[in-house]
Amino acid sequence: MLEGGTINMLDLSGEQVSEWLRSFDTVLSDGDGTIWQDDTAIEGAAAVLNALQNQFGKRVYLITNNGLKTRRELFERAQRLGFQVPNDQHIISPTATIVDHLKQLPDFDSTKHKVFVVGNAAIGRELQANGIDSYGAGEEEPLPMGEKWQDFALREFTKPEAADNVGAVVVGWDEHFSYCKMARASHILCRNGSSAFLVTNRDAVHKYPALCIPGTAAFVAGIEACAGREALEMGKPSPVVLEPLIQSGALRPERTLMIGDCPKIDIAFARNCGMQSLLVGTGSYQLDILQQNGSLPQPDLYLPRLGDLLQFL
Amino acid sequence: MCAYKQSCTNLMDLPTAKVTEWLEGFDTVITDCDGVLWVYGRAIDGAVSVINLFKSMRKNIYFCTNNSTKTREELLKKAQNMGFSITEGEIISTAHATAAYLKKRNFEKRVYVIGSDGITKELDAVGIGHTGCGPDPMKGTMAETTKIQLETDIGAVVVGFDEHFSFPKMVKASSYLNDPNCLFIATNTDERFPMDNMVVPGSGCFVRAIETCAERTAKVIGKPNPAICEVLLQKEIGRIDPARTLMIGDRANTDILLGFNCGFQTLLVGTGVHQLSDVERWKKSKDLEDKKLIPDMYLPKLGDLLPALPLPKH
Numbered sequence: 001m002l003e004g005g006t007i008n009m010l011d012l013s014g015e016q017v018s019e020w021l022r023s024f025d026t027v028l029s030d031g032d033g034t035i036w037q038d039d040t041a042i043e044g045a046a047a048v049l050n051a052l053q054n055q056f057g058k059r060v061y062l063i064t065n066n067g068l069k070t071r072r073e074l075f076e077r078a079q080r081l082g083f084q085v086p087n088d089q090h091i092i093s094p095t096a097t098i099v100d101h102l103k104q105l106p107d108f109d110s111t112k113h114k115v116f117v118v119g120n121a122a123i124g125r126e127l128q129a130n131g132i133d134s135y136g137a138g139e140e141e142p143l144p145m146g147e148k149w150q151d152f153a154l155r156e157f158t159k160p161e162a163a164d165n166v167g168a169v170v171v172g173w174d175e176h177f178s179y180c181k182m183a184r185a186s187h188i189l190c191r192n193g194s195s196a197f198l199v200t201n202r203d204a205v206h207k208y209p210a211l212c213i214p215g216t217a218a219f220v221a222g223i224e225a226c227a228g229r230e231a232l233e234m235g236k237p238s239p240v241v242l243e244p245l246i247q248s249g250a251l252r253p254e255r256t257l258m259i260g261d262c263p264k265i266d267i268a269f270a271r272n273c274g275m276q277s278l279l280v281g282t283g284s285y286q287l288d289i290l291q292q293n294g295s296l297p298q299p300d301l302y303l304p305r306l307g308d309l310l311q312f313l
Numbered sequence: 314m315c316a317y318k319q320s321c322t323n324l325m326d327l328p329t330a331k332v333t334e335w336l337e338g339f340d341t342v343i344t345d346c347d348g349v350l351w352v353y354g355r356a357i358d359g360a361v362s363v364i365n366l367f368k369s370m371r372k373n374i375y376f377c378t379n380n381s382t383k384t385r386e387e388l389l390k391k392a393q394n395m396g397f398s399i400t401e402g403e404i405i406s407t408a409h410a411t412a413a414y415l416k417k418r419n420f421e422k423r424v425y426v427i428g429s430d431g432i433t434k435e436l437d438a439v440g441i442g443h444t445g446c447g448p449d450p451m452k453g454t455m456a457e458t459t460k461i462q463l464e465t466d467i468g469a470v471v472v473g474f475d476e477h478f479s480f481p482k483m484v485k486a487s488s489y490l491n492d493p494n495c496l497f498i499a500t501n502t503d504e505r506f507p508m509d510n511m512v513v514p515g516s517g518c519f520v521r522a523i524e525t526c527a528e529r530t531a532k533v534i535g536k537p538n539p540a541i542c543e544v545l546l547q548k549e550i551g552r553i554d555p556a557r558t559l560m561i562g563d564r565a566n567t568d569i570l571l572g573f574n575c576g577f578q579t580l581l582v583g584t585g586v587h588q589l590s591d592v593e594r595w596k597k598s599k600d601l602e603d604k605k606l607i608p609d610m611y612l613p614k615l616g617d618l619l620p621a622l623p624l625p626k627h
Binding site: 140142143148149150152153154157158174175176177178179182183186187190204205207208210211212213214215217218219221222223224225226227228 | 353455458459463477478480487490505512513515518521522523525526
């Protein structure tokens with residue numbers, strides 16, 4: 001690991017970069033703000049990752065906290081935007097991590113358990129694609145007209161099927177979040193001590209000029225308060241995300257480089273897992289902001305754009 | 314009764330003489346409602362008799378609830394229908410206390426409410442404008458949601474129990490709270506609403522959700538914050554002596570903690586949220602905060618006090 005403060009790679013010589021290129025075998029790269037912004041590629045990013053993979057023999061994985069698309073859908077975006085990762089197993093996303101996690105849980109039996117989702121439809125799609133039955137994803141559950149919450153609770157939660165065989169509650173970003181969904185999730189978690197409780201990631205809020213849009217952390221906080229249990233995070237910076245790759249031997253953290261644009265998510269993730277970190281300035285954090293905020297996780301290396309690496313490759 | 318302070322003494326284990334001595338040690342009783350006097354719509358056995366006997370012993374009685382879904386008038390009707398002899402002025406409710414808190418600050422803007430008409434009616438009663446309550450479901454797409462027009466005269470966001478809690482409400486609340494001058498008030502933070510054999514989310518869940526996306530902490534009016542009985546203690550200064558006031562509750566982190574915070578004597582009853590097993594845990598805990606949750610006295614139910622109470626004199 002590189003000691004001392006963040007190094008601006010533009011200050012390095014060609015030789016130093018060549019030596020650095022030999023210090024890792026695997027590259028993990030964030031998505032939004034690092035290599036693309038929604039469906040638009042950031043210039044030079046694909047060229048860099050493809051070169052690292054094809055010329056320098058690195059294994060490349062794209063690792064995003066986007067919980068609104070399945071692994072397959074993210075892979076299709078990657079292909080469209082020119083990233084040459086070999087298959088969708090090279091995409092690590094919350095929906096994929098959720099599936100991988102459930103499959104290795106001793107208490108979860110996909111032949112008889114189903115999953116209650118307070119979240120968007122992509123979570124349901126990913127579960128279904130992997131043989132796991134779910135309900136609630138992308139659905140509304142408002143309080144029925146004319147009913148009071150007591151009527152709803154007494155009717156719904158006295159039914160055994162409200163909790164029987166529900167092996168997990170998964171929370172993701174949910175524009176249809178409601179009291180009824182919160183109550184249903186809490187009921188399941190309180191009835192079934194061994195149900196898994198997972199959340200895609202813990203973004204608190206996304207601030208726009210005129211409005212604030214709540215993040216998934218807000219939805220799960222309400223459920224956690226009632227259930228008296230904490231959800232396990234299935235996105236960066238939780239090290240749980242890297243477990244499948246470590247366990248399969250696909251990578252070794254000490255020989256892995258993590259590239260991202262967000263210190264609290266990407267750089268924290270790198271530190272939590274013992275990986276090298278490179279921060280790119282194509283998100284909200286450029287070097288000067290980083291240096292003014294000493295409390296932010298500081299990366300080993302910095303580049304204004306990932307494409308800036310091209311000159312060295 | 315300093316002898317019993319935070320000892321969780323079971324009144325059932327004391328000889329009658331000691332119970333009588335304890336009864337003479339307080340002149341005012343502040344009691345929680347859900348889980349102490351009633352559960353949902355039904356009075357708990359013996360509760361009505363005990364409260365009415367306390368009254369005949371000339372003790373001051375106040376009902377103090379964190380339930381923000383009813384106005385004081387509605388709580389009064391419910392209590393009277395069960396047989397409790399109580400007046401509206403003897404009811405302390407968090408919805409009422411929230412409206413009183415804003416009025417005392419000379420609040421002149423409008424309130425964005427996430428809650429029920431228990432809150433909006435209390436705001437109406439003190440002439441404070443608000444955005445109403447009821448369903449506000451997601452209409453249309455996210456793109457349309459991002460075009461929501463916020464109101465410009467909102468000076469406070471109040472969060473209480475809301476069966477119509479929804480994503481659009483979270484968008485509005487967090488957007489209003491982005492202005493640091495906008496007040497952020499929670500009626501209470503009970504995580505669960507008391508319900509027989511069932512766990513359902515309480516106001517605390519909505520508050521935690523909004524605190525998370527607003528990235529701010531709410532000012533909590535309800536128990537255990539002394540603010541809820543501030544008005545009472547100030548109005549009745551000289552008449553109500555905290556050391557001779559008994560707080561009765563079923564939930565330690567609201568009722569008993571309020572008692573601790575105000576210097577009251579405390580009695581935990583086992584007909585609601587917390588049990589002796591919970592007290593055992595706090596006794597063993599090294600966390601000083603847990604010690605504040607240990608009551609002076611304990612009873613399985615309030616009605617168990619009946620045998621020790623003197624019959625009313627005519």
